[in-house]
Amino acid sequence: MHPPPPESPDEFHDWLELPRDVTASILVRLGAIHILKSAQTVCSSWHNLCKEPPTWHTIDMRNSGWQETFPKLQKMCQDAVDRSCGLLVDINVEYFGTNELLMHIADTSPKLKRLWVVHCCGISDEGLSQAAAKLPLLEELSISYYPLTKKALKAVGRCCPRLKSLKFNTQTQKRYEEYDEEALAIVENMSELRHLQLVGNRLTNDGL
Amino acid sequence: MSSSKKSRIVKFKTSDDKTFEVEEAVAVQFETIKSMIDYVCANDCTIPLPNVNAKTLAMVVEWCKKHADERDQLMEVDVDEAPGAVLYDLLVAATYLRVEDLIHRVSQRVSKMVIEIGKLPEEEDVRKTINIKSDFPPQVEEELRKLRRTLGPLSDVLVLFVSSGLLE
Numbered sequence: 001m002h003p004p005p006p007e008s009p010d011e012f013h014d015w016l017e018l019p020r021d022v023t024a025s026i027l028v029r030l031g032a033i034h035i036l037k038s039a040q041t042v043c044s045s046w047h048n049l050c051k052e053p054p055t056w057h058t059i060d061m062r063n064s065g066w067q068e069t070f071p072k073l074q075k076m077c078q079d080a081v082d083r084s085c086g087l088l089v090d091i092n093v094e095y096f097g098t099n100e101l102l103m104h105i106a107d108t109s110p111k112l113k114r115l116w117v118v119h120c121c122g123i124s125d126e127g128l129s130q131a132a133a134k135l136p137l138l139e140e141l142s143i144s145y146y147p148l149t150k151k152a153l154k155a156v157g158r159c160c161p162r163l164k165s166l167k168f169n170t171q172t173q174k175r176y177e178e179y180d181e182e183a184l185a186i187v188e189n190m191s192e193l194r195h196l197q198l199v200g201n202r203l204t205n206d207g208l
Numbered sequence: 209m210s211s212s213k214k215s216r217i218v219k220f221k222t223s224d225d226k227t228f229e230v231e232e233a234v235a236v237q238f239e240t241i242k243s244m245i246d247y248v249c250a251n252d253c254t255i256p257l258p259n260v261n262a263k264t265l266a267m268v269v270e271w272c273k274k275h276a277d278e279r280d281q282l283m284e285v286d287v288d289e290a291p292g293a294v295l296y297d298l299l300v301a302a303t304y305l306r307v308e309d310l311i312h313r314v315s316q317r318v319s320k321m322v323i324e325i326g327k328l329p330e331e332e333d334v335r336k337t338i339n340i341k342s343d344f345p346p347q348v349e350e351e352l353r354k355l356r357r358t359l360g361p362l363s364d365v366l367v368l369f370v371s372s373g374l375l376e
Contacts (some may be wrong), residue, residue: 015296015340022303022311029319033328041352044343068328134317 016045017129024049031060032080042201057083059091070096076135081105090114106131114140137162144169146200150185157189164192169199218245219254226262227254230269239306260301264294266302271310292321292339316375331354 015023027049030039040050059080061073064081068076073096081088082103088109093101097120105112111134117123129152132138138160148168156163167184186196218235220228232249237240242283248255257265290298295314302310318338325333331352335342342349 016343018296018299019303022299022315025312025315026318029316030322034322038329038334041344042334042342043340046340047344131312156302 012036020047020049024055027055028058032056033061033073033076036076036079042120044067051083053083053085053087056080057087057089059088060082061096062093062094074098077101078104081108082111086110088112089168092116092118093120094118095120096122098122099124099130102131103126106134110134111137113137116142118142118144122139125149128152130157132156132159135160139163140165142167150182153182153185154189157186162192163190165195166190166193167197167199169197216245216249218248219252219267221254221256222260222262222265223258224261228262228269229266234269234272238309239308241305257301257304259304261297264297264301267294268300268307268310271313272307290317292318292337295321296339335350 006022023045027035027039027046035050035055040047060078061080063075077093077096078101081091085172086108088105089111090113091105091109091115093105095118097117099122102117102123105115115135115138117128128143128148132152132155136159138156139162141156141160141163142165148170153168156166168182168186183198186193216232217229218232218241220230222228232245235245241248244255247253260268295318298314299311299318302314322329322334323339325337329337331342334340344352
């Protein structure tokens, strides 16, 4: 890889000349943490775009999140959700998610279609059930490494009639007995489901 | 249509005053130009491109010549090794000519460059990496630097910064 040639200051470009949607397509790809921590103070056009709700249709909290403490990530996530002004459609929360944060998302994001929750010990069955009640448009739910029970699955099925995709990964659960009730809860409550992925589930042949 | 089967040539004049001959098969991929090709060819016109230089137009033409399937592989090296200034020129050109695929490819590369800075970058790192100039008033810049210094890179500088009211 060749190092870029040294640039003199007058070679800097005025990125204000780019159309908004081009700049927006760069920002959206950066992910929420980069936008909040650096992109929004790069220049005025980026700053303005970072305040506009459509920039926050999708909130991806993955990039470089490990450098921050959970309370800060929770605060940043909440800030990002607030900036979407109810337009949020797609969100990805890893590790730092809590019931409170999930409730905030559910309370303010009636249009949410896709929710990814990975490794969030701070979210309980009740938390997810209560949030689901406020997310009638939810189409895709992915829950990984989280001990969710049939109770929450039933609640999600009842409250989210449009649910088409469910990914449910319980790999870390130390449970060895055979158990069909989760799968039954899914079948009985999620009639629109088109895509189902169960990992680490103790489903038996009979249950299947 | 009376146009001949033979591939026609569309002429452009770039911002650095160079004349460029582009095959019709490539020119039709410029959405902005597409509808005027018949007229331009029939009247032997040259289309001026006031904000696209010859070097950038050559890259755009090269991009469009590749078959859509091969594009990503063939252009990977060119786009990935281009510094921020070249990417900016490409974005301006692709936007002006409306070559959607190229806009997506380059914006993807720009955001990747920012992410690849490695740590959580500060605005100055982002500006240097992709050649963006700050247009904030000096007092805003000064305040931002002060906050970064006193609170450190991992603190909630920006939330404070924004709530300080310096920026609307």
